[in-house]
Amino acid sequence: MDGIYLLWCRLANWTPLLPPPWCTPSGVVRAPIRDVVSVLYVQTFIEVAERVWVARYEWADVNVTAIGSERGLVVVDTHGSTAAGRNVLADLDRLGVGSVAHVVNSHWHWDHTFGNAAFREAARDVPIHAHEEAAIWLADRGEHMKRRFAESPDQPHGSELAATEIVIPDLTFAYAAVLDLGDRVLELAFPGRGHTSGDIVVRVADADVVIAGDLVEESAKPWIGMDSWPLEWPATLDVVLESVGQNTLVIPGHGVPVDRTFVRAQRKEINQIVQTVRTLAGQGVPADRAAVEGEWPWEVDDRIHNAVARGYEALFSS
Ligand SMILES: [Zn+2]
Helix, strand or coil, X not given: CCCCEEECCCCCCCHHHCCCCCXXXXXXXXXXXXXXXXXXXCCCCEEEECCEEEEEECHHHEEEEEECCCCCEEEECCCXXXXXXXXXXXXXXXXXXXXXXXXXXXXXXXXXXXXXHHHHHHCXXXXXXXXXXXXXXXXXXXHHHHHHHHHCCCCCCHHHHHCCCCCCCCEEECCEEEEECCXXXXXXXXXXXCCCCCCCEEEEHHHCEEEEEEEEECCCCXXXXXXXXXXXXXXXXXXHHCCCCCCCEEEEEECCCXXXXXXXXXXXXXXXXXXXXXXXXXXXXXXXXXXXHCCCCCCCCHHHHHHHHHHHHHHHHC
């Protein structure tokens, strides 16, 4: 992460938490982003590349990215409730770099889409872009997911979840879309199935940034759910890696920005899981023994159980 710097101490409320030599008497600091962001949850936007800002919100530890242009801001992901989305908009207002012209949902999951309504409150016609599968899943499962979370006794955000209106993306695509922003162009691309059936990546070519959604996670192992496609995930990351160069900044769905080496390493781990699932299935190990009998790169948790379930399902249905 060498060579990536940001202005920092202007955010006065955080300043006392930052040790020297980051803070200077002028109140401006230059520091490697990994050093700073890993210390704190940065619940406001910081510029990580030319007119590309990321806010890392504590609830769900999720990233929201804003890209500036002469035709307004593009916001990738909207956080986990209408109230949380309003908070994102307030943070963008404070940043003062323009109004929101486009919203993008990287995939259908609640922590990336449930803030959509706040953006429509602020601008009735703002387009919300997503993969067509993401729109279908959010329409089919969003309300169920919302109720489940809202009613969960250990969910501190239950009431705001209950008050959340789910807004489905209205501009969807199957393979790729281009947003012409005047002085820059954004590429939205579907690299294949992985974390879900409709994860997209957003490329800001002029800033050498790739926003990867939950196809890549930094602060936890990537989530393999019952809506994931683990067997296809490594090949999907190979497609993503084609647009990730030596100096490309990759913004994951959760955690600090990473680079090509990190994405390659995570692809290798997911591939190890896939190969283990294939081997166990080939040996006739029953699904309920697979998690115990396999050798996994990660501690066995729901991710591995789900990888086995989804892997066996795919292998034995083909
Ligand atoms: Zn997700």
